[in-house]
Amino acid sequence: MPTYLLFDVGSTYTKGCIVDTQKDEILAIANDLTTASIDIAIGIENVKRKMAPVLSKISIDQTLVCSSAKGGLKMIAVGLVPDLTLKAATLACYSAGAKVIGSYSFELNQSELKEIENAQCDILLLSGGTDGGNYEVVIHNAKMIASLAPKFPVIYAGNKSCQDEIVSLFRKANVDCVCCENVMPTYGILQVDQCRELIRELFLRTIVKAKGLSELSSIIDDIVLPTPMSVMEALKLLSKGTSTEIGIGDLMAIDIGGATTDVYSMNAHFVLKDNIGYKGLREPLDKRSVEGDLGVRFSAHNVADLKKDEPEYDHGMRDYLQQIQDNIHCDIDPDKDSVLAAWCTNIATQRHAGRLETSYSPMGVGYYQSGKDLRDVSVMVGIGGPLLHSKDPLSILEMTLSDPNHPEILLPDKLEYYLDSNYVVSCLGLLASRHPDTVVRLLKRNMEKII
Amino acid sequence: MEKSTVVIGVIGADVHAVGNRIIEFALDHAGFNVVNLGVMVSQKEFVDAAIETNAKAIFVSSLYGQGELDCRGFGDYCKEAGLNNVLLYVGGNLVIGKSDFEPVKEKYITMGFDRVYPPGSDINQGIEDLKHDLEIMD
Missing domain, CATH: 3.30.420.300 (2-keto-3-deoxy-galactonokinase, substrate binding domain)
Incomplete structure (x- = not known):
């Protein structure tokens, strides 16, 4: 060993x-x-x-x-209907540890094409249509993208019926195009595993080189994963365990950064309570969402804008925000940073969780759920600098709890809180496939319970 | 020949599930690819599903009498979304109380539906009409 x-x-x-x-x-x-x-x-x-x-x-x-x-793995997602194949494509990007820097639905137009050309993404994921479903739009979009003669590789994960045509038109335009299973093969069904694996392969094959990381090859043996994917692998093991080492069960995790906030939820089963219908795309059991507008530095202003009515948004906070705007590396005010981190947690977890909608009809009350029901999750893990440096990380993590004013947001009422206080989660994820038992044991030992 | 796709569902806040399952079964049996959205389906869900799956027809059911409100503007919405060639069928208890079917039918045709079925219609009739409209030979 x-x-x-x-x-x-x-x-x-x-x-x-x-x-x-x-x-x-x-x-x-x-x-x-x-x-x-x-x-x-x-x-x-x-x-x-x-x-x-x-x-x-x-x-x-x-x-x-x-x-x-170098900004991590930057992807663009292209789909057909925003709530269906575009959402499926976006979830696939997130689950592979990518940041989605642009997402486009329906037929691309010239100005969107211009945006794609200027966006400097690492990979573009093209989807659209269920298998046997719409193909006109995805073919139109493929032609538009091919016309850019892009340097970045394209993954095609849409309607299988027009896969051959799309591959051949990308080949003709000398575009590096690879295919995988449709991210939404039939209505409402999400299928991201193959796509996720392909993104990882492309990350290794092309991205690592492009980002100057290959120079590291003299010091290291392998750049294995984009960091968020490594975090995800670690959290998945911590939650589910292995056949010999028991996991800690369903969990949520949050990683607050300067520009973005990532939220993870790992569930063994899809929770849909009795007499509740489901609407839309079934979200993955292991879900990652990325909030590109929430963070304690580059995105601090956005966060504060969303929380203008809170009592903590006072003169002091406004001064602090100004300091950050003037100099992103200004001295950290730990108390203010904690408030910003708490706001990030509150907004990001609420966006991550599913919704329960009530419908009143002549036949009585009906309920339907969209997204994930996280009410039974009992563990929350905090990752990343702003949480670890805070004097009161508990007050930040507690912002995950369900809001009595918004019972429709499916977040838990009670949680146990842990911190990745030794910064080991992302590194240990690298061993997830090689030594899963060790990873589970070490994670369990290294999570610091906070009360 | 590739199977034609039909999107079905019960519109609005209506939770009548049984008839919808029978429609799914019958369409499937008749050789169609069925996308069943279940009960409490919004206009947007019908349209989104029809776009992604390249559906040839949408079958809207309404049993609780509020269909008239739920279906208002449905044909226009489909046109706006580019679904110009998708057949729209509707059936069930389409208005509250008992009334002559002709004016009801007229109302739904005005909303953009191609075919309207009164309470107690046989689904096989709908399937026969669909095959006729799509020019599918048995």
């Missing part, structure tokens, strides 16, 4: 840890400010230096890295 050196590069801190899979032990943990804007390798060397006392005594069998450097 080998010993691994694991890194998470690209976010505010470069994180590293050494894992002995034989003893199920984390031998060392260290982190250091990122050097992503200069050279990622320097950050890795800095972290290695901090771990030198341990490194000098052992031999490392493999070094693995997950990365969100």
Whole structure:
């Protein structure tokens, strides 16, 4: 059983840890400010230096890295109907750890095409139509995208009936196009696993090179995953466990960053209570959502705008927001940051959760659900700097709880809270497929319960 | 030949599920690809589903008497969404109380429906009409 050196590069801190899979032990943990804007390798060397006392005594069998450097994995999703194939495509991007920097429905027009051309995405995911369903729109969109002669690869995950035609028109235009199963093969059914795997492969094959990460190959053995995908793999294991190591059950997690906030929910089963109908696309059991307008630095203004009526939005807060706007690297006010983080948590979890709608009719009251019912989830995990640096992370995480004024939002009434206080979640996700038992045990041991 | 797709469902706040299942069964049996949206279906859901699945027809059911309100503007909405060639059929207890069927039918034709069926209609009649309208030979 080998010993691994694991890194998470690209976010505010470069994180590293050494894992002995034989003893199920984390031998060392260290982190250091990122050097992503200069050279990622320097950050890795800095972290290695901090771990030198341990490194000098052992031999490392493999070094693995997950990365969100250079803006992470940036994708554009194109679908047909916003609530159906476009939503399915977006969920597929998120589940692969990507950031969706543009999403387009129906027939693309020239101005949208211009946006796509200027957006500098890493991969474009094209979907549209159920299998045997609409093909005119997706063919139109394929032609439009091909006319750009894009440098980025295109994944086609739409109506299978016109797959051959689409592949051939992309080939003719010399576009790197790969296909996978339709993300919505029949109405309302989401199928993202193959697409997710393909995104990961493309990330390795083309993106890593494009982002200058391949220079790292002398120091590391493999860039395995985009960081959010690594986090997702780790959380999935923590929730579900393995055949020999029991997991902790259904959970939610939040990762608040400077520009975006990610929310995860991992469920063993799709919850739909008796006498409640379901509307729309069935969301995945392991769901990740990304709120591109919520964060404590670059997006602080947006967050505050959404919470203008709160008492915490006072003079002091307005001054702080101004400071952030003037200088994104201004001194952190921990109390104000905690308030911003709490707002991010509140809005992001409410957007992530499903809704229960009530309908009154001559026949009585009817209920239907859309999205995920998270009311029975009992564990919330906090990840990321703003939570770990806060003096009162509990007050931030508690903002996940259901709001009595909005009982239609399906969030839990009660939660147990944990923090990834040693920054190990993203790194341990790298070992998810190789040593799942070890990952479950180490995660359980390293989650700090907060009360 | 590829199966034609029909989107079916019970519109509005109506939760009558049984007839809808019978329609699904009969259409499936007759060789159609059925997308059943179930009960309490909004106009938007019908239209979205028909766009994605390239449906040839939408079968709207309404049993609770409020269909007239629920179906208002349905034909126009379909046209706006580009579903110009999709057949729209509606059937059930389409108005409250007992009244002559002819004026009811007229009302629904004005809303954009191609065929309107009174209470107690046989689904096989609807299927026969559909095959005729789509020029499907047995």
